[in-house]
Amino acid sequence: MVKMVISGNSASAYGSKLARAEVIAAYPITPQTSIIEKIASLVANGEFETQFVKVESEHSAMAACISASLTGARTYTASSSHGLLLMHEMLIWASGARTPVVMSNINRANGPPWSVWADQHDTMAQRDTGWMQIYCESNQEVLDSILMAYKVGESRDIMLPSMIIEDAFILSHTVEPVDMPDQSAVDDFLPAYDPEMKLDVDDPHGFGSLVMPEWYMEFRYKIAEAMDKTRDKLRDVQKDFESRFGRSYGGLMEFYECEDAEAVLVISGSVASTAKEVVDRMRSAGKKVGLARLRYFRPFPVDEVRWLAKNVNCIGIVDRSYCFGHGGPMAAEIYGALMPVADKPIVKNFIAGLGGRDLTPEVLERLYENMLAIRSGGVDMEIEWVDVKDGRGG
């Protein structure tokens, strides 16, 4: 094992290399570009043996990955923002075709207004595509999550694709020390992809053909069932990974100082690191606050959210995107999961950090103070757009 000081994008490229991805098809987009530049240089230097396909669009990149996956090859791609949106049709095809493609997506705002900075609107808009979604906090988590995503997705009872998600620039272009596991240890953890079903010239079939209404639902049910199974599967895979590599990230939702907390914020992505600092600072001042870091948006951590509601009666959800019409996507999902809970907590939805606006410790501390205040004083606002300039100062 060596330690390298690398960006989240380099960690992604090395993740695909350690996983021995056999076919990589990608199209460049800021801030994902340095992933495929790194892969291209690894291939050019003879350090990475893979079929690197340059394509004319993200739609084609995903189509190429799906087709390659159907032949039994391990595949990888990466995109961001508008590139991911262009892939949307093929994302749904990938899960329907049960191809365990793994892709990195750099969370970047959608335009207009044109923006290249961190915002979760691109991936949240892919909620219904049948992909697992893992929101990362560190470059190490980016690399490790790629390895685990192949293992989960390629299990014969799962066969679903995964998206490994990094915040634009904060992870994608910021360097951190990353433990680079030995190739042999990764090979032991992640054997070659061996699907039950693949394109086979000795047993030719067309894949993904027309199905009449009498059987369509059954195929969709099988996807739903497999996605539900991923919850246990990924917990097992994380345990296995931890026993081999000594690192663990907390399942579908990571709880930080939640057990006795009076107010908790639910946050995903790298902002969770800032929130942990704020929690420590406020705890040392005697304020009982905690953080629930949402790692997986799909599958959704239903049990974890219900556990949280049983322990904490004041929960604020910080969404870094908005569903025009009503509320942030994480809040909507959390409220849905809370329906069967008897004693419902006080909840509030914060919309914050869109288009890369910094979520500093000071901002988060204010949100925590607000939650502590509404715990006794009642909810002031159902949905608050944090620090939107409205001419009233502040």
Next chain:
Amino acid sequence: MSKFKRDYKKHQDLPLMPITFVSSEENQTGFWKTFKPVLEKEKCIKCAICWKFCPEPAIDIGDDDYPTFRMEHCKGCGICANECPKDAIQMVMEEE
């Protein structure tokens, strides 16, 4: 003999995704068309671009290198006529 079953009673019997058991050769969609392609042989330069672009198994290149149309497969889309660099394919209304 395929390893996949063909008779399904419940979702557990299904493969992961739907698969075909016959070749597209047997899936004849020629009856969809309104216009049919007609080759003007004297203009044809045997480049086979029509054959490359045809999205169906509807064009064969014969021993003489000229294209022939398989009307049981041709949907009448007109891509061949559009792509032909010599305008050697005309789309003609099919008779009743």
